[in-house]
Amino acid sequence: MNFFSRFCAPARARALIGLLPLALLGCANFSADGGLNRVSELTKERIGNSVPSITSRPSSSAVQERLTYLLSAPLTSDAAVEMALLSNPRLRVALAELGLAEADLVQAGRLRNPGFSFGRLSGSGNGEIEIDRAIMFDLSGLLSMPLRRAIEERRFAQTQLQTALQISRLATDTRRAYFQAVAAHQSLLYMQQVDQAAQASSELADRMTKAGNWGKLEQAREQAFRHEVGVQLARAEHNVNVTHERLVRLLGLGDRHQALKLPDRLPDLPVSLRRIDEIETQALAQRLDVQVAKLDTESTAKSLGLTRATRFVNAFEVGYQNKSATNASLAQGYQVEFSLPLFDWGQARVRRAESVYMRSFNRAADVALQARSEAREGYAAYRTSFDIARQYRDEIIPARKRVSDEVLLRYNGMLSSVFELLADARAQIASINSAIDAQRDFWVAESELNFVVNGGSLTSSLTSGSIGNVTPTSAQQTH
Numbered sequence: 096m097n098f099f100s101r102f103c104a105p106a107r108a109r110a111l112i113g114l115l116p117l118a119l120l121g122c123a124n125f126s127a128d129g130g131l132n133r134v135s136e137l138t139k140e141r142i143g144n145s146v147p148s149i150t151s152r153p154s155s156s157a158v159q160e161r162l163t164y165l166l167s168a169p170l171t172s173d174a175a176v177e178m179a180l181l182s183n184p185r186l187r188v189a190l191a192e193l194g195l196a197e198a199d200l201v202q203a204g205r206l207r208n209p210g211f212s213f214g215r216l217s218g219s220g221n222g223e224i225e226i227d228r229a230i231m232f233d234l235s236g237l238l239s240m241p242l243r244r245a246i247e248e249r250r251f252a253q254t255q256l257q258t259a260l261q262i263s264r265l266a267t268d269t270r271r272a273y274f275q276a277v278a279a280h281q282s283l284l285y286m287q288q289v290d291q292a293a294q295a296s297s298e299l300a301d302r303m304t305k306a307g308n309w310g311k312l313e314q315a316r317e318q319a320f321r322h323e324v325g326v327q328l329a330r331a332e333h334n335v336n337v338t339h340e341r342l343v344r345l346l347g348l349g350d351r352h353q354a355l356k357l358p359d360r361l362p363d364l365p366v367s368l369r370r371i372d373e374i375e376t377q378a379l380a381q382r383l384d385v386q387v388a389k390l391d392t393e394s395t396a397k398s399l400g401l402t403r404a405t406r407f408v409n410a411f412e413v414g415y416q417n418k419s420a421t422n423a424s425l426a427q428g429y430q431v432e433f434s435l436p437l438f439d440w441g442q443a444r445v446r447r448a449e450s451v452y453m454r455s456f457n458r459a460a461d462v463a464l465q466a467r468s469e470a471r472e473g474y475a476a477y478r479t480s481f482d483i484a485r486q487y488r489d490e491i492i493p494a495r496k497r498v499s500d501e502v503l504l505r506y507n508g509m510l511s512s513v514f515e516l517l518a519d520a521r522a523q524i525a526s527i528n529s530a531i532d533a534q535r536d537f538w539v540a541e542s543e544l545n546f547v548v549n550g551g552s553l554t555s556s557l558t559s560g561s562i563g564n565v566t567p568t569s570a571q572q573t574h
C-alpha cells in the first residue's frame with residue numbers, strides 16, 4: 096500500500112469528509128463593488144453630488160473628457176466638488192483603505208490552512224522504517240469564526256462610514272476654497288477699478304497743482320492715496336494667487352491648473368434662510384463621525400467577549416494521525432494540541448481589551464457632545480453671516496450709493512468741491528470690500544454647516560486623519 100492509499104484509507108477518509116462541511120464555513124469572497132455602493136449612497140445624501148464615477152481612475156479617458164468639459168466654462172461650486180471627486184488623490188487614499196478593510200473581512204471568514212506533518216525514521220543496520228503522518232485543523236479558529244467575522248463586518252461598515260466622511264470633508268474643503276477664490280477674484284477686479292480711479296485722481300491733482308488751483312497738501316494727499324491703493328492691489332493679487340493654488344490642490348488639477356476659470360462674482364444670497372428644525376437631533380442621527388464612534392464601540396465590545404472566551408486557550412488544534420513501521424500493522428488515531436495556561440492566564444489581554452472598550456465608549460460620548468455643540472455653533476455662524484451679508488446688500492451699499500449720488504449731484508451743481516467727491520470714493524472702498532467678504536463668509540458658513548450636521552467635526556482628528564486607521568480589535572490580536 097503506497098503513501099497516499101495508506102493516509103486516505105476509507106475510515107480516515109470518512110473522518111476528513113466529516114470535517115469538510117466545517118471547513119466550507121470558512122469560505123468568504125470579496126463583494127462585487129468593494130463596498131463602494133454604500134459609500135456612494137452615504138455621500139450623495141450629504142453632499143448632493145452623484146459619485147458613481149469615484150471608481151474610475153483619474154487617467155482614464157472618460158474622466159479626462161469630463162474634466163475638460165468642466166474646465167471649458169467658469170466653474171461653479173457643484174462643478175468644483177465633482178472635479179475634486181474625479182481627480183483628488185485624497186479620495187484614492189480613502190478608497191484604498193476601504194479595500195484593506197474588505198480584505199480583513201474576507202480573511203476573518205476563512206479558516207487557517209490545515210497543517211501536515213510527516214516523519215520517517217530508519218534503524219541502523221536492521222532495515223526497519225517507521226513513518227509518522229498527521230494532518231491538523233485549527234479548531235479554535237473554526238469555533239471563533241462567527242464572532243471574528245461579526246467584528247470585521249462592523250469594522251468594514253465603520254470604514255465605509257469613514258470613507259464617506261472623508262469624501263464629505265473633501266467636498267466641504269473644496270466649496271470653502273472655491274468661495275474664497277471667487278471672492279478674491281471679485282475683490283481684485285474691484286481694486287483694479289479703484290487703482291485706475293486713483294491714478295486718474297493723482298494725475299488730476301498734478302495738473303491742478305501746476306495750474307495753481309491746488310496746493311501741495313492736496314497733491315500729497317492724492318499721491319498717498321494712489322500709493323495706498325497700489326499696496327492694496329498687490330495684496331489682492333497675492334490673495335488671488337494663494338486662494339487659486341489652494342483650490343487647484345483640492346481639485347487635483349496638476350498641469351491643467353492654467354485652464355481653470357472662475358466667475359467674476361460670488362453667487363447672490365438666497366431669498367431666505369433654510370429652516371433647520373431640531374438641529375441637535377439631526378446632527379446626532381446623521382453625522383458620520385457619530386456613527387463611526389458607535390460602530391467602534393460595538394466592535395470593541397464584541398472583541399472583548401472574544402478575548403474573555405479565549406483567555407485560557409487561544410490555540411486549539413485537532414487532527415488525524417497514523418503511524419506505520421516495517422513488519423508492523425498500521426496504527427492510527429487522533430492528535431490534539433493546545434497551549435497550557437501555566438505562565439499566562441490571559442489577565443493582561445482581558446484588561447487591555449477592557450481598557451480599549453472604555454476608550455471607545457468615552458470617545459463616542461465625546462463625539463456626541465461635540466456634534467450637538469458644533470451643530471448649534473454652525474447654525475449660529477450661518478444665521479449671523481447671512482444677516483450681515485444681507486445688511487450690506489440691502490442697507491449699507493445702497494446707503495453708500497445714495498451718498499455718492501448726492502455728492503456727485505452737488506459737485507455737478509458746483510455746490511461741493513472735488514475734494515468731497517474724492518473723499519467719498521475712498522470711503523466706498525472699505526464698504527464694498529467688506530460686502531464681498533460678508534457674502535463670501537455666508538457661503539463658507541453654509542458649507543461648513545452642512546458638514547457639521549451631516550459629516551463630522553471641522554477640527555476633530557477623527558475627520559482629518561487617514562481613513563481606516565482603526566485600532567486593531569482584540570479579535571485580530573487573539574487569532
